[in-house]
Amino acid sequence: MTPTPAPCTPLPSDAGFPRLVADIGGTNARFGWVAAAGEPVSHVRKLAVPEFAVPADAARAYLEQLAAAMGTRAVPRHAAVAVATAVVDDRVAFTNSHWAFSRQALQRDLALDSLLVLNDFEALALALPWLGPAQLRTHGAAPGGPGARAVIGPGTGLGVAGVVPTRHGWQALPGEGGHATLAAGDDFESDLLRCVRRQYEHVSAERLLSGIGLPVLHAAVAEVLGQPVAAPWSAEQVMAAGLARSDAASDRTLDVFCSLLGSFAGNVALVLGARGGVYIGGGIVPRMAERFFASPFRDRFEAKGRFAAYLRAVPTALITDTLVALTGAAAAIDAEVGTGVPRPR
Template sequence: MSSNPALPSAPFPWLLADVGGSNARFAWVAAADQAPQHIRTLAVAEYPSLLDAARAYLAGLSLGALPGGASSQPRSAALALATPVTGDQVRFTNSGWSFSQAELSAALGLERLCVLNDFEALALSLPRLRAGQWQPLGGGAPRWDLPVAVVGPGTGLGVGGLLPNAAGGKGWLALAGEGGHATLAAADDFEADLLRVARRTHAHVSAERFLSGIGLPLLYHCVAEVQGQRAVADVDAPWILERALADDDAVAVRTIETFCAMLGSFAGSVALTFGARGGLFIGGGIVPRLGARFERSAFRERFEAKGRYREYMAAIPTPLITDTLAALDGAAQALSQT
């Protein structure tokens, strides 16, 4: 997505949203050069539709969040969604929400609506990241004169890319795809056994099947079976993370170790595919929760372990995005470039 000087600026105020499978995060921008404000997170499961969630957020603004006399009626909106955006009808991959872009725009009374994939938005946020929103993790500092990419394990697994100065303009070209659904590869016999077990119930084992919030329980049970260990029957991602960080469940610990290692291999493949010599950013809500355990993990070693391309990979930074609201900045960038 690149800037187009023929188009006037999207009229303010702006409604921004970053909508995943579990949460919908909303924000407000009242004027140019203003960072997203009045951020509120709503649970997807508590609202019948995206329109209902948006109206609930806007109703909250009208109840005193905005300065006296300010209108809570947006004139423009940018929605970053955890699903492919291929036409007017949008259906979410990991929730029951669906909507028509034209109908949503009319219902909210918008003059301009920008709908994009959430990792397209996260990619657009990368050059806007401020100190405190990211931390280095090997390979030096990012370079903005080269392509960069982002991989993010959250509820699902997102992938995006970013090219500088698209078509000679002043903006950026974000590349949205569904890389999280690419086939997951094994790097050793243990991982091959994990994939063999997973294929009993999933004919296609994508990266998201293991490297995401919805995938961690499957990875946990595969690890238990391959190691011949007893597993807790009914687990979810928060339980696995909690037990692993507390070191009180051996299967959970090995699950997170395996998660970090396989994420490193997958992220390295994404960097090679995009030619992301400027950096491979790690986003999503899972990795920031791992803290020092992620830094000590095999992630970076496996990221670089690309045979003849090890030296090439060693020079690529892998910064960690610590602000889980960064995609809202990207949504604002997308709207400013429409």
């Protein structure tokens, strides 16, 4: 029997397939399939995290659905799982859900030759160089060209990552930037942060700029406006009322959300030197649609004093395709185990 190649051994173009890819957040787990070298991610399914005890159960459910659809058994050789938490050692525990697992155990349970586990925004960053116009909506000029790129994603939490060009291809820069301290840009925001600090000692960007943060931000806005709420609103309630402009506090909350996000995105662009562009991902901003593009986001992105001109030249874009992290996960497997089909650089 021919021995299985080690994970870092380049494979011929007809080997190492099929492959399983997954993008797991606090609410949903998206799975996809790469059938052969050079083929895009296909057979994408979205499963609800609360419906499964552990990721292995969700993966098996997906593979069963896939087998039924293909009419044959679905047996992946390699897999890459993008997760909404920091990846440090064998034990992976999600920040905003009940899921936790051992990487070695998951590889064994799914009978994989290799398993990559990477931060979900590392995967999203790896997908940035391959995004096309149909997957983006831009503020003016489209991102691209030389230089680093960054992605920020308000979803259940707040993810941040970057990607830089190297002579060996694109290299992701994972991190936990969503937990950096959030700063106020004006007196109203200073009052907001003062309110939130009475409840939380550290006010990170994720504390307000996320699905878990919208209710906190809304309560603080209502208090500063002199309209305190009796009980916290859900993120869905805040979003719906804000978009309908049926509640003053919710309406102002969405404006403040976009302003704070713009300031934070500008900070990320400066830290990473993201001259190639800053992308906004996650599930919250796409729901705002025109409201986001009419918001103070871009003005606040550029409002960095002596470096306003620097940031004026940095393009920003909204990622409208919610499945692009799966493409990044597939690229991560290519980089780890090899493929006979070269990707564009």
